[in-house]
Amino acid sequence: MTLTLTPLREIPLIRPGDDLGGIVLQALERTDIRLQDGDILVFAQKVISKAEGRIVDLRTVTPSPRARELATVTEKDPRMVELVLCESSQVLRAQPGVLIVEHKAGFVCANAGIDHSNLGAGDDPEQWVLLLPEDSDVSAHNLRKQLEKVSGVGLGILIIDSHGRAWRQGTVGISIGFSGLPGLVDLRGQPDLFDYTLRITQVGAGDELAAAASLVMGQAAEGTPVIHVRGFPYPLRDGALKELIRPKEQDLFR
Amino acid sequence: MTLTLTPLREIPLIRPGDDLGGIVLQALERTDIRLQDGDILVFAQKVISKAEGRIVDLRTVTPSPRARELATVTEKDPRMVELVLCESSQVLRAQPGVLIVEHKAGFVCANAGIDHSNLGAGDDPEQWVLLLPEDSDVSAHNLRKQLEKVSGVGLGILIIDSHGRAWRQGTVGISIGFSGLPGLVDLRGQPDLFDYTLRITQVGAGDELAAAASLVMGQAAEGTPVIHVRGFPYPLRDGALKELIRPKEQDLFR
Numbered sequence: 001m002t003l004t005l006t007p008l009r010e011i012p013l014i015r016p017g018d019d020l021g022g023i024v025l026q027a028l029e030r031t032d033i034r035l036q037d038g039d040i041l042v043f044a045q046k047v048i049s050k051a052e053g054r055i056v057d058l059r060t061v062t063p064s065p066r067a068r069e070l071a072t073v074t075e076k077d078p079r080m081v082e083l084v085l086c087e088s089s090q091v092l093r094a095q096p097g098v099l100i101v102e103h104k105a106g107f108v109c110a111n112a113g114i115d116h117s118n119l120g121a122g123d124d125p126e127q128w129v130l131l132l133p134e135d136s137d138v139s140a141h142n143l144r145k146q147l148e149k150v151s152g153v154g155l156g157i158l159i160i161d162s163h164g165r166a167w168r169q170g171t172v173g174i175s176i177g178f179s180g181l182p183g184l185v186d187l188r189g190q191p192d193l194f195d196y197t198l199r200i201t202q203v204g205a206g207d208e209l210a211a212a213a214s215l216v217m218g219q220a221a222e223g224t225p226v227i228h229v230r231g232f233p234y235p236l237r238d239g240a241l242k243e244l245i246r247p248k249e250q251d252l253f254r
Numbered sequence: 255m256t257l258t259l260t261p262l263r264e265i266p267l268i269r270p271g272d273d274l275g276g277i278v279l280q281a282l283e284r285t286d287i288r289l290q291d292g293d294i295l296v297f298a299q300k301v302i303s304k305a306e307g308r309i310v311d312l313r314t315v316t317p318s319p320r321a322r323e324l325a326t327v328t329e330k331d332p333r334m335v336e337l338v339l340c341e342s343s344q345v346l347r348a349q350p351g352v353l354i355v356e357h358k359a360g361f362v363c364a365n366a367g368i369d370h371s372n373l374g375a376g377d378d379p380e381q382w383v384l385l386l387p388e389d390s391d392v393s394a395h396n397l398r399k400q401l402e403k404v405s406g407v408g409l410g411i412l413i414i415d416s417h418g419r420a421w422r423q424g425t426v427g428i429s430i431g432f433s434g435l436p437g438l439v440d441l442r443g444q445p446d447l448f449d450y451t452l453r454i455t456q457v458g459a460g461d462e463l464a465a466a467a468s469l470v471m472g473q474a475a476e477g478t479p480v481i482h483v484r485g486f487p488y489p490l491r492d493g494a495l496k497e498l499i500r501p502k503e504q505d506l507f508r
Binding site for chain 2: 001002003004005006007093095098100107108162165166167168169170171172173174183184185187202203204205206207208209210211212214215216218231232233243244245246251252253254
């Protein structure tokens with residue numbers, strides 16, 4: 001079965017308080033897509049965060065002594081570091097230009113996912129930053145309920161961000177919130193063509209889909225922050241981000 | 255633009271010496287796909303390795319003292335560990351059940367990508383293992399030249415494997431060889447909608463496509479090891495695996 005990923009057309013700039021679900025329904029019409037059972041919509045984190053008003057004016061932030069210290073080490077703005085610390089449960093690496101943390105939602109990323117770019121928030125863009133959604137699983141759930149109610153079909157909602165990785169160059173799309181689709185698919189024990197039991201078999205299907213959708217979004221184009229997916233090859237179920245978080249005690253690379 | 259990923263129908267079991275390019279051309283016909291300029295074909299590593307005869311009978315392998323020692327630590331077959339060491343340039347982690355290495359091609363993965371499953375090699379399947387291709391960039395290049403000659407259009411060829419990751423659960427598809435498409439896409443300095451310069455902007459586009467194709471292949475189904483891709487959103491150029499390898503001195507998680 002073919003997997004298709006289609007960017008929704010002409011999503012407007014999102015502002016705090018916007019009805020993102022309603023905006024997506026209009027964009028689906030513009031894109032000539034009628035939702036079907038089993039379809040998935042993938043959202044860039046930025047539009048969720050903006051709709052939820054997760055915008056902070058750095059001029060309102062007072063850095064703690066710890067933030068000042070880490071800001072010196074990392075050569076970053078101490079107010080930015082203060083926000084990163086508030087959003088994180090642990091600092092993994094800090095060195096000039098680099099601040100890798102465990103976000104309080106459990107995943108490891110740079111700067112707790114806080115970003116300057118693309119805010120359109122009026123005056124000096126350097127002064128405004130965007131935090132990740134408060135709880136991306138909940139954000140995904142709420143969008144799903146709204147869109148399922150209007151469309152009358154069962155959907156999956158995935159929220160993604162772009163993260164750097166250990167060992168490899170380049171950011172890739174990665175999932176940070178789920179509703180209605182699996183994060184991890186467990187194929188352990190399924191026979192292959194020779195009835196020989198598979199070994200590697202917990203597939204990070206949610207992250208594979210995140211990467212696929214990220215490819216279609218690109219990076220520069222905030223114009224395509226929502227991707228429609230048809231043909232996801234695994235059964236839908238109610239997944240959650242925590243499936244994809246490796247427990248610390250099993251992680252050899254922290 | 256829509257990205258479509260379609261598994262080629264009825265690829266037969268691949269054996270050493272098979273003409274994989276010819277087999278793919280037949281499968282494209284069966285799948286009613288006529289290649290167009292800019293299309294990409296993604297291959298699971300296993301079919302490349304098999305066609306190239308990268309199958310080893312463990313009964314022919316004599317483990318070195320170092321392999322025996324690591325086999326004790328990892329509780330793995332010393333002959334398997336011997337092959338892993340031959341295929342690797344460095345051991346990163348060794349503990350019960352786990353052997354993470356830098357493959358001699360430069361990427362970090364478990365067991366140097368050597369796998370038992372799905373061999374179909376006759377007698378006891380436990381005795382046969384499959385190594386990664388000798389040089390996946392070269393394998394991709396050769397397939398590309400063959401398929402471009404027959405089809406008369408410009409193509410990209412990507413060879414992928416499934417790897418585990420630091421920090422996150424679940425394997426994801428990842429690229430190990432390229433021809434005719436970029437691994438890394440550099441968007442640094444491109445303005446966004448507000449003319450505000452982007453910061454994170456080296457996108458691991460080859461790995462995003464690898465993950466997308468892996469999602470369509472699934473894990474158990476050796477029946478769909480080749481995926482046709484149309485709508486890759488970045489310009490094609492002659493890429494190589496090394497673009498995606500983070501230099502050791504810049505890697506904080508080794």
